[in-house]
Amino acid sequence: MKRKFILMVTIATLALTVTACSNKNTSTTNNNQTSTVVDNTESEEMGPIDATITLGDTITVDGSGATVDNNKVTITSAGTYSINGTLQDGQIIVDSADAENVYLVLNNVNLTCTNSAPIYVKAAKNAIIVLPSGTDNTVTDGENYVYEDTTTDEPNAAIFSKDDLTIKGEGSLKVNAKYNNGITSKDDLKITGGNISVTSADDGLMGKDSITIKGGNITINSQGDSLKSTNIEDTTKGYILMEAGTLNVTSGCDGIQAESNVTINDGDITITSGGGSANASTKTNNNMMNPWGQFGGQNTSSTDTDTSTSTKAIKATTNITINGGNINIDSSDDSLHTNDSIVINGGTINMASGDDGIHADTTLDINDGDINISKSYEGIESTTININDGNIHLVSSDDGINAAGGNDTATTMDKFSASTGTLNINGGYLYVDASGDGLDANGSIEMTGGTVIVNGPENNGNGSLDYDGTFNISGGTLIAAGSSGMAQSPSPTSIQAAINIFTNGSANTLVSVQDESGNDIATFAPSKSFSSLIISTPNLKTDATYKVYTGGSYSLDSTDGLYSGGTYSTGSELTTFTLSSTIMSVTSSGATEGGNSGMGGMNGGIQGGGGRGQKPTIPNSTIPGTSGDGNPKATQTTP
Template identity: 55%
Template sequence: MNKRFISFLSILSLCVVMSGCSANTSNSSTTNTESKESTQTTTTQETESIGDIDTYIKLSDNNSTIEGLGVTVENNTITITESGTYSISGSLSNGQVIVNTNKEEKTYIVLDGVDINCSNSSAIYITSSEKTVISLADGTTNVIKDGSSYVFEDESSDEPNAAIFSKEDLTFIGSGSLEVDGNYDRGIVSKDDLVIQNGNISVASVGDGLRGKDSVVITGGNVTINAGKDGIKSNNSEDTSKGYVSIEGGTLDITAGQDGIQGETNVLISDGNIKISSGGGSENSSSSSNEWGNWGMPPDQNPQQQTITSDSSTEESTSAKAIKATSNITIDGGIIEIDSSDDSIHSNDSLVINNGTITMSSGDDGIHSDSTLEINGGTIDITKSYEGIESQVITINDGNIHVIASDDGVNAGGGNDSSSTGGRPGQNNFSSSSSSEININGGYLVVDATGDGLDANGSITMTDGVAIVNGPTNGGNGALDYDSTFNISGGTLIASGSLGMVQTTSTSSSQNTLNISVSAQEANSIIHIEDENGNEIVTFAPSKTYQSVIVSSPKIKSKSTYKVYVGGSSSGSEIDGLYSDGTYKNGTEIGSSSVSSSVTSITQSGITSTSNMGQPGGMQGGRRP
């Protein structure tokens, strides 16, 4: 457990900041000045570089040496008082480097193989500077550590609280290595913007790994984070243009006890190779753990012992989502791999995926947005989830999407949320609403759901694309479930499942649908549809046992007759159970019918169909007995 002490003794020999370290306005060896740029949510970060070295600092316990100006030494406390470029090497077993320079000028620090440990405060503490740029010298390894107990000069203060702590903008560059061990609370903190442009940075922390109050921006480098709480966090809730996290490149490997990446406003991902494990991973879900809400605490710490700092908002709730934002999440690219106990990607407002390759295993929702969710491209593979894709309004315009869900696959404004394990952080509080929508305008969607496949508490619309649903095997759920209408005017829909709660597309649809009911068929048993001339319409092998198959395709024409076969084999190529470019043979015909309306039923002899042809389900998705 972290402990805080207020010392009234003389602490000149300790590595803490004293009032005598106040900002100096003396002239710097670097005279270049520039105005501070306003933060933009679409970042255009200035590329920093290191010029000539002004001062060399060689650290050594009680014997540090300075070659140049702008530095004071008091025991093991090294204070940089003037803006300029400083090279630091050597080690301090219990000391501190302080930056206290002109707020209108930048300070550049080259870490050239340092090992700094401070037992009772931040090892690097930046109190004043327009911006501090830390460069990691090529070929060097730099180690920064703090202790588990801090001494504060002010009884009311709880800052600094990180191994590297800056009250100003902080940027990392260079190709060297940095190892940060945050034993008190956080690893690296900036009270303004925290930017990583390059470097091999490894952070282990009791609390958050990286925190930039106004923003965290990563454009390159290799970053590894092992955090007891959040991996990366920006928490400015007072300015809507701040409080965001932007990942624009680099390689990230985040293991977090709580959220992997959290933006108080937005999270923007345009590129990068990102791997996140949050809350112990998907195995630590509500179905396999009785301690939801205890994420991020050391094994020997009880919830009552958790340290709460003054900048913790009472509105913050403990969660273990991989990527989370209060306002918006936009993913334009990158390779993202997620293993999360809570939702893998979660927005409290809107979420847009334009591109990227995303693989996720979730103990709760795969992708969740409270308001709107739009997928315009990319490759998305949800290998495990409670509910796969969930929002009030879901729009799929493009993309290659695979979903496996233990409840609903794609859920617009409903599902089992209100009947989930009481109080679990992953619980979502949607209510039934006619404004809930699933809109499929393109793309390729494959769903494997134990609950409802496509579930809308309002309407479903499909105009193009391919949607394949391997729905439930139990009679209490359906491959399709909607409260209002399911109008289809284009694309290919194949939805298989049980017979208990079958819904077809609506009779108001402009594209024809076949509603097929058969005797119980084994998983991977083919169902084949052909027209009266023997031309293939669909050859499909559901991945689970089934009795119902709903097929809608532009190939199904009015006044034409279609035959349905089960079993047999196909010589065609198979992807996701759908065969193409082959010959079907040796099946058993179960029935045929001429298409005279937008929904036509074909039922095997002896089978009683209970389908609601184009009628609302009458119940909220996932709430059937």
């Protein structure tokens, strides 16, 4: 029993003699046709209709440039061809040596071929499929193909072109590819309009040299990759460009995959890859269990020997650049991933990831944009991370920000010795909720501006800050809460002062630092239990005296736990101290120079060395109203 599906296709090629679809009665006439139902805006680049092709039990060609052989229509001349009707088992082939374009205008076409590509473009300068407004078109292939070229296994898509292919218009095209790919071009694939729906046994859209989307409403449900560009011979090709339109994809493998670059300038993109973040994999790496084989806080390279299926949302070998648009991602593996660099200049990006939210092997530059990572193993990961502007919120089950180098093929001990990785924060807003390290750099951290808020780990095997080199801060606001076992503060070589308040507090407990005049330096309520709270703002001045309070209330609501612009009603005084050096540890007993505790800075929170600074004495109970072990007797609330 044959099932009918709707697929819209562009271009055709020469008669395909190897494939055999069922015989049909045919007729051909040569009366030139000059009328068309295509709107002027859709046909302005086309000439008059050269032939009208009517599909059915009898295929007719009214005009010139096309012939019929049984159930196959072969177009051999450049020009414009209006196609309508239903063909249950046949082909449209384009095989034109002319130096002009071939236009296929689909006027309510329902085309099925059971053993090859229903639309097959063997040769054309450019093949252009036009979808007139108000038309519904369907292209469907079978589950088994008889290849015309067995050396290349081609054609292998419901709509297949060996040359450039463009789809435009305002009508609808449904492609049901039961054998392999939905729409394939061996050169450039461009979509400028239309309501296009593709369901494919493997990849949805493939443009070997490139895919460019300038408009349209595209929906893809693919068992393989949804969009794919594969040219690896020419570094100027193999790219995917999104300039406008709507793209909604559900992929069994990668959502968007390019051998060179992915560039998104605008448009609305929704991607669910590999079943989404709820379907994240866990595999073993040197007997250390972590999602996707990553070793905690370690190497960022994706070059490993694992051959498992890739289920990333947007993946590029060289570069991903996002300049604008609205992007929503739910990915089983990384949401954004490159083997080289990522640049984010704008747009709104919402991600839920089963592994990394954003991963670049070498460099990540965030210059603007709204980035929300609601779920991840590690939120942002690269060897060099530069945050210059933008609004970033992320949640991670391990490290929030991980600046690390190395290679996944390295041994476990080699990974411990890695010291590359740099995090530069020059502006913007960064909020991190991490169960592992909040900010982690296998090298150094530099902060010159911006606002950073970290709700870090509750376990003592990680810290809100973790670095191997130095952390120099010269500007901006840093608030970082977490456990104290591996706690590190900014380096004493910093220009801007910082304090690390060691005190045990429950979630949502206010901690406020006030100057001698009662001015608010910082008031913050960590979202989790904590025993270390790092504060650095331009208002902290050496040789000044400060009071630290816990509890109390604030007259306004907070932003990510940080209160400002209102009035703090004091709770219990923890201590009074004088900031006698740039970096100081503060406890209920006063303040001492240095701000580190435990053994921080051992490559991603691995315990066993790398301690820096003098570990301060932390009383068992440092907040009035807590028991001897630091646990609260009663939860303090804030408005």
